[in-house]
Amino acid sequence: MTTPLERLTAGGFSIGLEAPLDHDWTPAGDQARRRDGRQFGEPDLARHAALAQLADRLGYRALWVRDVPLYDPSFGDAAQVFEVFAYLGYLAGITRDILLGTAAVVLPIREPLLTLKSASSVQRLSGNRLLLGVASGDRPVEYPLFGRDFEGRGNAFRKQVALLRDGANGHLPEGLAVLPSTASPLPLLVAGLAQQSPEWIGSNLDGCLAYPGTPDDHRHRVAAWRAVAGNKPYSSFIHLDLADNPDEPLQRWRFGFRGGRKALAAELRALRAVGVDHIGLHLRRNVRPLDETLREIAEYVLPQFHETKTQLTEATP
Template identity: 80%
Template sequence: MPLSSPSCSALARLTAGGFSIGIEAPLDNDWTPAGEHARQLSGRLPGEPDLQRHADLARLADNLGFRALWIRDVPVYDPSFGDAAQVFEVFSYLGYLAGITRDILLGTAAVVLPIREPLLTLKAAATVQHLSGNRLLLGVASGDRPVEYPLFGRDFDNRGNNFREQVALLRNGATSRLPSGLAVLPALSSPLPLLVAGLAQQSPDWIGQHMDGSLAYPGSPSDHARRIAAWRAVAGSKPYATFIHVDLDESPDAPLQRWRFGFRSGRDALIAELHALRAIGVDHVSLHFRRNRRPLDETLREIAEYVLPHFHTPISGQS
């Protein structure tokens, strides 16, 4: 089945060929010295990215063949965290991205279920699934910012139970909650692919049974080897995805300099790192560029030309 076919599930597209590479929004390198200087000049808040080119860069990533574009759910800016993510409301932004892209999968990393109204979350996810041609990957989480819960009238300590209840609702299309004759439209065209960030206050066994994939925090290959072993023990062959903060050096052979959540390197070391992650069982890696010093369009084009061909096997019928 062609990779771009709407009838091909988003999870099947994510793992087609055995390994894939995506990118994570926001598409700005505002965590660099030059980016920080530009932020101060513009009057943006600390951690608030420059979104002037977000649409052009999303289209470019789609056209270049990156497999997925991931966005985060940060409903309220908190200066103690200093990170506004991609600023836009997560489902509104997914709907917009669905309209300006064609093939790239659209993922959330991750929607904080316990602070959201369950029926509206279901309706929003089903809408994006429908409008995007079945490209939605619904990453979900229980949340880790206690300040948000009172704002939404939610109980932080009960977020684990709330998470389980909302997963059940997303799975059954709210049929267990609605009176006879009522329904949430649009109807799900296929089951929502649910990938979990962390454990979401659940046991590993529960996560392995009820989730379709894992969204793992960044780490080194040795970190992921341990996590993958634990994931496979409870989830079998379900996809394991992770993220890397990358600063791609202009020199192809620049050595890897590892830092927390990622590294600076040339493309040769990036290729080697991705090979190592694939070898230990990682199914998908999304690249994060807020610490990248070079222009992002230039970086995306280099990765598409020299890195993606090592990992993305051409699939018949892909546009």
């Protein structure tokens, strides 16, 4: 059976998306947010299911969701709003092929056995499509609310990785088990260093979820990752505003850029050349309608990088 990690990197490079599938960070999106009475950073989820299904049909490799248990205005972002494992279970039921990733589950504030059961359930229900991104967390306000120690999150992270690795078999009294069992270990990708040494991360995790950056940024980060992790997958994200004009040149901003599809393809080629294995596109800054944007990228950009030709005959949701 092909593993989710093998599917992620099939062909040597792949392109996915990061939820929420909304453009609420644009002026028009912010105006709609105010009209609807949503919090700043709270996306419009009216079309989330239809857009996830469209992304699946168009051949995007993965859909990544974030884990933000509590909305904190000081961070200014509610992420994709839904509880991460409940949402992944829902997405597993309405999609067929697209990989489902977390970027990333904050392990130390979660009950370890329930995290294992939730992740294993999504893995089984999705047909082995889960990519479990994990992290130690960076929001101190959350820890006391969950009865957890912020300063001890690094040690808690290591213990939970060990439990996830062996399916809790070495952590339970004889005769007890966490079901459903999985055919293979859950694929674990790390966001940041999770309060660990690079060497520990490289040895104990299966892939890297790196912060967005330029190709030159990633050149140095990939080299550091390869030094401790070998050929394990290296993934990152781009905050993209795809221009109408396919020839519009790239204009960088923090975590991404605006540009036409030719600039996007050139940036992706540069990222592939420095060793990046997967890029998730974050579209909350995207001015154009998202279904239109997804279709254009699928028609003109995905075929340059993915193994199979994207099918574009499905009806717009």
